[in-house]
Amino acid sequence: RKEVEQDPGPFNVPEGATVAFNCTYSNSASQSFFWYRQDCRKEPKLLMSVYSSGNEDGRFTAQLNRASQYISLLIRDSKLSDSATYLCVAGGAGGSYIPTFGRGTSLIVHP
Amino acid sequence: NAGVTQTPKFQVLKTGQSMTLQCAQDMNHNSMYWYRQDPGMGLRLIYYSASEGTTDKGEVPNGYNVSRLNKREFSLRLESAAPSQTSVYFCASSGGETKPQHFGDGTRLSIL
Numbered sequence: 001r002k003e004v005e006q007d008p009g010p011f012n013v014p015e016g017a018t019v020a021f022n023c024t025y026s027n028s029a030s031q032s033f034f035w036y037r038q039d040c041r042k043e044p045k046l047l048m049s050v051y052s053s054g055n056e057d058g059r060f061t062a063q064l065n066r067a068s069q070y071i072s073l074l075i076r077d078s079k080l081s082d083s084a085t086y087l088c089v090a091g092g093a094g095g096s097y098i099p100t101f102g103r104g105t106s107l108i109v110h111p
Numbered sequence: 112n113a114g115v116t117q118t119p120k121f122q123v124l125k126t127g128q129s130m131t132l133q134c135a136q137d138m139n140h141n142s143m144y145w146y147r148q149d150p151g152m153g154l155r156l157i158y159y160s161a162s163e164g165t166t167d168k169g170e171v172p173n174g175y176n177v178s179r180l181n182k183r184e185f186s187l188r189l190e191s192a193a194p195s196q197t198s199v200y201f202c203a204s205s206g207g208e209t210k211p212q213h214f215g216d217g218t219r220l221s222i223l
Contacts, residue, residue, distance in 0.1 A: 032209040043201055043214040044154070087153075092209035097142050097161040098169070099212065103153035 024087030031092030
């Protein structure tokens with residue numbers, strides 16, 4: 001039973017495009033949400049936390065919809081360097097120390 | 112600020128050999144984790160330590176042992192390596208149950 005679901009992609013987009021990823025989580029008691037970026041054969045790196053009111057960091061916008069139990073990531077003006085796998089994470093349910101990672105969505109930005 | 116440091120970065124073992132993967136963090140985090148990641152698959156939790164002095168099994172603990180040596184260090188031991196344990200191993204630490212994890216840059220382990 002997978003608790004965090006993501007479309008694996010790949011999403012192929014041209015430079016400058018806007019792309020959005022969604023992720024659903026099954027545990028309604030989840031308290032914390034994050035997006036990570038993982039480059040091929042490298043470690044996951046924290047991209048941004050996701051707050052209930054939504055939050056933005058430069059070209060990246062994250063949204064949380066608790067009623068529907070999904071998290072989204074919007075990337076505007078895509079760069080070649082945005083090509084990576086994006087991991088969605090939900091955690092903190094019931095005081096659990098174990099976050100649940102999705103398997104990731106692959107993004108390929110082409111010239 | 113080094114963050115999470117893993118050693119070694121690469122290792123080749125023969126079936127049946129043992130080895131210990133080391134992990135240290137300098138962020139004063141209470142919680143530490145060991146994951147493995149296989150090609151085309153997500154992260155799978157092997158063991159974790161919510162705080163110094165405690166360790167618990169994750170999703171795939173068989174064939175592994177861990178030691179939380181102190182607040183900074185969390186090691187992973189393979190007692191008798193098997194080819195199925197060929198993988199990339201990541202150590203992570205976190206400041207609490209609702210805080211994000213920070214990862215080391217991984218150990219690439221091949222078992223022949």
